[in-house]
Amino acid sequence: MGLAKRIIPCLDCDKGRVVKGVQFVDIRDAGDPVEVSKRYCDAGADEITFLDITASHEARDTTVDTVSAIAGQVFIPLTVGGGIRSLDDIRTMLNAGADKVAINTAAVTNPEFVRQAAERFGSQCIVVAVDAKRVNAEGEAPRWEIFTHGGRKPTGLDAIDWVKRMVDYGAGEILLTSMDRDGTKQGFDLELNRAVSRAVQVPIIASGGVGNLEHLAEGVLQGEADAVLAASIFHFQEYTIPEAKAYMADKGIEVRQMPASKD
């Protein structure tokens, strides 16, 4: 009896389609976001994260419509990220049916935005997404830096300090992506995850690098993550969510099993 560790499929969307880039380059189509969300929800996903990777102004309306369509069909928490830059953007997404928003670049550009957002909408709906990359030289103590723009732009910010600051400002949850691992299928950066999870009191979602079910379990057991996020292993049917839950349960991790179907 206790809180379950969450499995969160992530939908990276470009112009209304689910895609998955390997290291943000080679983009593969993985379907209609509403259908995909519904399928994951029915399969027992604990939340859905929707990241709009187009985030150009023209595409915003499509995104709002998509979020609204997902929210009308999926009755589990829905986080929306990508291009969230103002209180109005947050309000628009919450009104469309999102439960939380993920703020990434805008937090780096203007950290006070996170504070204002948490004060206005409550910490429970403010997720700060951080993209961290290992920057220590070989033989040095591990050190990670925050990057923006899909991992292309260094910020000079130390990842641990940054996450602590974001939590002080009111972030209710941290979506932590290892830029070294994202798209590689080599597993999470467990050391990064553990360091961040121990540094703050709020839940951590581990992201970046999942290639098999063992990686998900490691994220919780060694990375000390509260939730694990994955995209391609689910999108391309390499593994199903029930398989992931069964595997984690077998490793002694508390997970939410779906109630028996009434059909």
Add this chain to the structure above:
Amino acid sequence: MNKVAIIDYGMGNLHSVAKAVEHVARESGQTVEVTVSADPAKIAEADRVIFPGVGAIRDCMAEIRRLDVGQMVENAMKSKPVLAICVGMQALMEHSEENGGVECLGFLKGQVKYFGSDLTDAAGQRLKVPHMGWNQVRQQTGHPLWQGIPDNSRFYFVHSYYVDDVDADKVTGVSEYGQQFVATLAADNIFATQFHPEKSQVVGLTLLGNFLAWDGSR
């Protein structure tokens, strides 16, 4: 026609609640009119009322007082089924520790307390706050809103404060997070949940469906 009013006092996302109620009605073939409003007349003419709430209690209580939402809830509690969700449940209590101490509506006996920054589970593992995610609810009594929901089902929670010092006979469900805490309460024609039924998939939708059919008796 079953009229459901969701009280809108400007705090957070009521669309999830409205969408979930509409979905449940559609799936069960009922005609339900869902209104999201802070207009006392709209609340008064509804057959049942949902009192939601998210965010910080100080801001919630400020808006509740400004819009006289307390009066709407009190009137509804006298005459029709009421479902209070999350901070809506907390607002019914006497007092909350959040934001340095906030007086609440005092419609039910109880105090709202912080989980604490040094919370641990039985094995001594540190527990994160907010309590966020799917936790089991142990049903303490039978209730029409529990119909068709297996005991120890998991519901979706997100909160850092919990209600305590309530009348024991009003507790209908409990959960564990470092300690046992009140997950649901029932008093007369009110049912209150710390979790979010609108985000709790099958079991949450079942609870909402039960609410649509509930006449307010136990």
